[in-house]
Amino acid sequence: MAPRAVIVGPPGSGKTTVGRLLAEALSVGFRDTDADVETRAGTSVSDIFSAHGEAAFRAMEEESVAVALAEHEGVLALGGGAVLSETTRALLAGHPVVFLAVGMAEGVRRTGMSSARPLLAGFNPRATYKALLDARLPIYREVATLEVDTDGSDPPAVAAEIARRLADLADDAAAPEPGP
Ligand SMILES: Nc1ncnc2c1ncn2[C@@H]1O[C@H](COP(=O)(O)OP(=O)(O)OP(=O)(O)O)[C@@H](O)[C@H]1O
Ligand SMILES: O=C(O)C1=C[C@@H](O)[C@@H](O)[C@H](O)C1
Ligand SMILES: [Mg+2]
Numbered sequence: 484m485a486p487r488a489v490i491v492g493p494p495g496s497g498k499t500t501v502g503r504l505l506a507e508a509l510s511v512g513f514r515d516t517d518a519d520v521e522t523r524a525g526t527s528v529s530d531i532f533s534a535h536g537e538a539a540f541r542a543m544e545e546e547s548v549a550v551a552l553a554e555h556e557g558v559l560a561l562g563g564g565a566v567l568s569e570t571t572r573a574l575l576a577g578h579p580v581v582f583l584a585v586g587m588a589e590g591v592r593r594t595g596m597s598s599a600r601p602l603l604a605g606f607n608p609r610a611t612y613k614a615l616l617d618a619r620l621p622i623y624r625e626v627a628t629l630e631v632d633t634d635g636s637d638p639p640a641v642a643a644e645i646a647r648r649l650a651d652l653a654d655d656a657a658a659p660e661p662g663p
Pocket of ligand 2: 493494517528561562563564565
C-alpha cells in the first residue's frame, strides 16, 4: 500500500493544516515527516538545526520520508525542504503528490517570524522566503501530480479542492481508453 496523497510545498503553504483536513475528509490517517523526525530525534526541528545543522536534519528527513512512504496509507505531509533530496524525488515518482502553492506575501504572512521555522528566522524573512520560493518552485512542480493555489482559499476549501481533484484523477484512471 502507499499514501493516498503526499503533500509538498513551502513553509506556510498549509501542508500540516490542510493535510490533516484532507485526511479527515478521506477518513484516513495523517502523518507529517517533520513530526516523525522530531519523534526519532527526541527534540524539535529548530533544535536539530541549531545543535546539528541543516545537513544533519536533511539526512534524518530523507530517512523518515522513505520510511513513511513505505508504511503510511493515509495522507502524508513532507517537510517543506524534503524535495531537495534527489533520493526523495525519485521515491515520489508514481505517488499522487499535491503541491500547495502560496505567493510570497501570503507565505510570509502565514509564517511570520516564528522561530519554529529555522530557515526563515533570519534578519529578512521576506527576502529569504522569496529566495526559497524562486529556488524551489521548479522542484515542487517537477514532483507534483496536482498543484493547488492556496492564496485566497481557507484550509477547508483547499482540502475540499484537493479531495475533488484526486477523485477526478481516480475517475480518469478508471475510465476505459477511448476507441479508435
Ligand atoms: N489556506 C490557508 N489560508 C490561511 N491560512 C492558512 C492556510 N493554510 C495554512 N494556513 C495557516 O498558515 C500557518 C502555517 O500552516 P502550516 O503549519 O499548515 O504550514 P506548513 O506548510 O505545514 O509549514 P511547514 O513547512 O513549516 O511545516 C498556520 O497558522 C495555518 O493555520
Ligand atoms: O522548507 C524547509 O526547508 C523546512 C520546512 C519545515 O517543514 C521543516 O522541515 C524545516 O523547518 C525546514
Ligand atoms: Mg508543517
